[in-house]
Amino acid sequence: MVREFGWKVGGKQGEGIDSTGEIYAIALHRMGYYVFSYRHFMSLIKGGHTNYKIRVADRLIRHHGDDVHVLIAFDQTTIDYNWNDMVDGGVVIFDASAFTATKPSERNVHLFGVPLTDIAKEAGGPIMKNMVAIGVTAAINQFSPDDFIPVVRDKFGRKGQAVVDSNMEALRRGYAYFLEHYNVFFPAPAKPTAPAPDHLYISGNQAVAFGALAGGCRLLAAYPITPATEIMYWVLQYFPKYGGVVIQAEDEIAAVNMAIGANYAGVRAMTSTSGPGFSLMMEALGLAGMSETPLVIVDVQRSGPSTGLPTKTEQSDLNEAVFGTHGEIPRIVLTPRTVEECFLYTAEAFNLAERYQCPVIVLSDLFMGMSFHSVDQLPVSNVSIDRGKLISDEDLARLGRWEYQRYDHTVPDGISPRALPGQRNGRHVALGNEHNGVGIEVEDLETRVNQMAKRARKLLHFNHWSGVTVDGPDRASLALIGFGSTWGVLEEAREVLANEGIEVKHIHFSRVLPFPAEAFRAAMDGVEKGLVVELNSTGQLRHLIQQFAGYHERMDSCLKFNGDPISLREILTRAREVFPTGVLN
Amino acid sequence: MPTLQDFQTERATWCPGCGDFGVLNAMQKAVINLGIEPDDIVVVSGIGCSGKMAQHFGAYGLHSLHGRSLPTAQAVKLANRKLTVFAAGGDGDGFGIGMGHFIHAIRRNIDITYIVMDNHIYGLTTGQASPTSDEGAKTKTSPYGTVEAPIAPLQLALAQNCGFVAQGFSGNIKQLTTLIEKAVLHKGFSFVNVFSPCVTFNKVNTYEFYKSHLVNLDEDPSYDPHDRVQALRRVAEAGNVVVGLIYEDPHRQSFEESLHGYPETPMVHNDLSLGEADYETILASFR
Incomplete structure (x- = not known):
């Protein structure tokens, strides 16, 4: 059963690549699919290679995937650049009005020419070649052109019905052309059956x-x-x-x-x-x-x-x-x-x-x-507002003039209540100089030490639900470790390894400071080898872990810093190198 | 009505005779004359001798970073439009490290008053050349005399169409007080440059120098402070050694008046929570 599908459109920057991807992605999202889109672009406005990758699945996905099944190429560069990401048996649709495509190397990947620009001209203008390309993809994926009407209306409705119509016309012509000339299909995965609580893109x-x-x-x-x-x-x-x-x-x-x-x-x-x-x-x-x-x-x-x-x-x-x-x-x-x-x-x-x-x-x-x-919902009901310690007008009124100590260092938790400008009797100076309680700069030794201690004390007993998450079996002796945006791809890596019989847990930081040392140590219980995956060249997270928690001899690194997001394949390759599976399992 | 007593803080730490005492005095008198309570005033200062103003003034204060009084003060004002907000700094703070913010504060035109204590020298760091030091001024960092042309603050402000430009002198507190009152009343960004002599490190731009050289435009009945081109010419002719209300455009719209959606009530009183209907509308935009 097909569970996912990788689609990419590429060309020169400024050719409307982004809007092509956006329309296709939103249409699929609205059909109920889970979509993940990643934009590859350059720091210039016109020219240069850009592409828009969409991964479509029947389940929640957290990265754009390694594979491309269908590639829409508006130039040869797009084919050259993305050739290695094409799956075996993959399909490249190239704009035959613009160039004759060649294979960068001999592979089981099929090139199909469609005169995208010429068809667009017939439909009303060359600018709509992107819509023709969407029509072609719709044909390959076995969708109906009508599935795209709501998105096209949203995108172009402001410009009038005529623009909506001509874009739909371009899409239909691309669709018809492909069905007429080629007999190639890449059916989209089955739609997810369980409705999401709220399906958001x-x-x-x-x-x-x-x-x-x-x-x-x-x-x-x-x-x-x-x-x-x-x-x-x-x-x-x-x-x-x-x-x-x-x-x-x-x-x-x-x-x-x-x-x-x-x-x-x-x-x-x-x-x-x-x-x-x-x-x-x-x-x-x-x-x-x-x-x-x-x-x-x-x-x-x-x-x-x-x-x-x-x-x-x-x-x-x-x-x-x-x-x-x-x-x-x-x-x-x-x-x-x-x-x-x-x-x-x-x-x-x-x-x-x-x-x-x-x-x-x-x-x-x-x-x-x-x-x-696409996500299932946003945690809107978990949002709360806590303004922290603000001194009330009544409390201020009880104090004598200049008695309010904005920076009272004797407060046990170090957090002294704030007064806001405009409040009566709350005057103080907020400042970057070392200061006394009312915010006057002083340089005496005792005040300095007291105020440094006060500020440091604020986070001593920091307690918050952010910190470290652990996925996978508790008993695993191997761990993938990361922070921030790599959680999704690391989860997939963990699942793939588990399916191969390699038991791995996934420890991930959603907060690095105050460093959640206790939670991390608990997660590391029983772990003999940790692979810290991060997108930098020096292993910054690994060093942070070593500084705050130790485990020097048990850590290895998977680093990437060429500018692209890390792929599932790269993590798996490194994990198979680092994790001594034969010995430990 | 507030009195000087209400502003009393610890004794200021400036050198005896420092021009900044005069500026402090004039600022306090101006807000007292206008009947503004000290609790409704914020003085945001930068770094340097002038930076001490936030602590000495006796209102709410924010003693910010070197050169950064202006962006900080602008946001304080936006957050609570009922407050009277001063940014205060020196010539090094404002025309050296913070110069970029000066031009942009004029462009943005938020209703704050910017006071510069211009002494043509870096005082707190004990006497280096400043952006307004006269060409040829001998200082610790220019032993053979500065070779850089001084900044012309008034002309810069005028060229950028600042809605309120004035220049005062610490030795004439009465005039300076009036200028600051007008600056505070002006709706929009107002700029008051003050010759505030450094008695310790600048032996050239002294009280005596200003007393004998200053041209007082306020005493010239032919001078029209609403004529920007004339203002530019007169300031240039006098080599910047002028005092008085240089220019005012009372009709220029402030940022607050012009900005789409900027609330009438102080932002600080905003209701911060979103209702169910708000969430529903926003979530629908992602479907």
Whole structure:
């Protein structure tokens, strides 16, 4: 039984590849399938190779899969670039109006020419070659062209019925042409039988943005940067309806300081960025820590260092999130594993920031942020709002003038209540200098030590449901270990290994700071070999584990840093090398 | 009505005779004259001698990072539009490390007042050249005299069509108080540059120097502070050594007035929770 199907469309950037993929993906999602889409693109506007991969399945899937069954190629580069991902017996549809395709190597992969551009011209214009391609795929997948009407209407309805009609016409012509000339089918998998509680198609960036709104964030200050800008787009749609504000700052330094200013004044605020912007925010991160001002930063990581690969994924900002900024501050670093967690953790980040009065960093990445996929539901009912310790007007009124101690270091848990500007009798100065209780800078030795201890104490007894998850059998002596966005592909790897008789557990971090050492040690019980899978070149998570929990001799690494997301195959290959299956099982 | 007593804090740590005392005094008098309660004021400062303003002023304060008072202050204002918000800094803070924010704060036009204590020197770090140091100024980092041309703050602000531009002098607190009052009343971003002599590290741009050289435009009946081109010319002719209300455009729309969806009530009072209908609408957009 076919359970999944890999489809890819590729061509030059600026040719409408994204919208082709988007229309096909949304149509399949609405038919009830589970879809995962990954966009491969380059840091330029026109030209260069781009492709849009869609994996379709009858069950929830967490990555875009390694295999391509059907490839739509608008140029030879697309065929060359993706040739090795084609399955045996796979099908390439190429635009015969534009070029004559050749096989890069002799393989059992079939090339079928369809004059996509010419058919589009007949239907009304060459721009609709993408719709012709969708029609061809619909024929191969044995869908009906009518299945696509709602999506085409959504996509083009604003431009008028004529545009909708001509796009559908192009789609129908592609469909008819293929049936007429070729007798090749790749039936889509059977539709899932059990209805999902709520079948949603959403990206990590959208989930983060929605989570921010749900978590009470009402001010986003950000500077455009791939792959984080979509967070801005989403909140721009919704914040104004809820009395919120989006500021396009002049740079990331301004953005993060704006977020600090708004939080100081009592409005939940955040900034969203990627590596280069995150680096610019390091000094302000320290200000938030020192002045005990809540702050939420979302870092949608991309390949570094410096400008790096702006349109490619990586998990290499972990060290910076955990250690970045001079001096020492308390902070929380969340690493959501799924889009559902992108939503919930971002919402929760605002509670944590206000409860502990410190910066909270949410680490996503390009793969998580820009990929869209079908999920069963979002945990909206799990969202709550906890503003942390805010001193009441009544409590302030009972105090004498200048008696309110914003930074009272004698508070047992280290968390002294905040007063917000405008409150009577709550005046104080929030500051990055070392300070006394009311926020006047002082340099005496005792105050320094007391205030450092106060800030550090806030997270000593940190207790939260985020942390470490364990999947697979408790007794397994082998473990796959990861953080953040790789959870889905690691789960698949674990399942494949289990089917091969290799018992593996999967330990995954959804928070790395405060480091969940106790939970991790419990998960490691009985584990003799751990393979830490991460998308960076130096094994940042592995080193973090070794620093906070040990297990030096039991850890090995599976690293990837070429810019592409890690594939199932790569994990399996490395796991089979590292796990001494013959000996242990 | 608030009095000076209400603003009293610990004794300021500036050097005796520092121009910043005058600025502090004028800022406090201005808000007292306007009847603004100290609990409704936030002073956001940067780093440097001027940065101490947040602590000495006696209202709510946010002593931010070097050069970053402006972005921080703008967001404080957006978060609670009922507050009177000052950004305060020096010439190094504002025209060196923080210069980018200055131009963009003018563009954005959020209703805050920016006070720069311009002493042409880095004081707290004990006497290095600043962005407004006169060409040829001998300092610890320019022993043979600076070779860089000084920043022209007023002309920059005017060129960017800042809605309120004034320049004052710490030695004339009465005039400075009036200028700050007007700046606070101005709807939108207002900029007051103040010659605030450093008595310890700058022996050139002294009280005496300003007293004998300053051209006071407020005393010139022919001067029209609503004529931007004339303002640019007069400031240039005087080599920036002018005081008074340089320019005001009372009609320029502020960010708050222009921004789609910006609420009338302070954002800080927003209801943060989403209702079931809100969730339903948003979730439907993902189906």
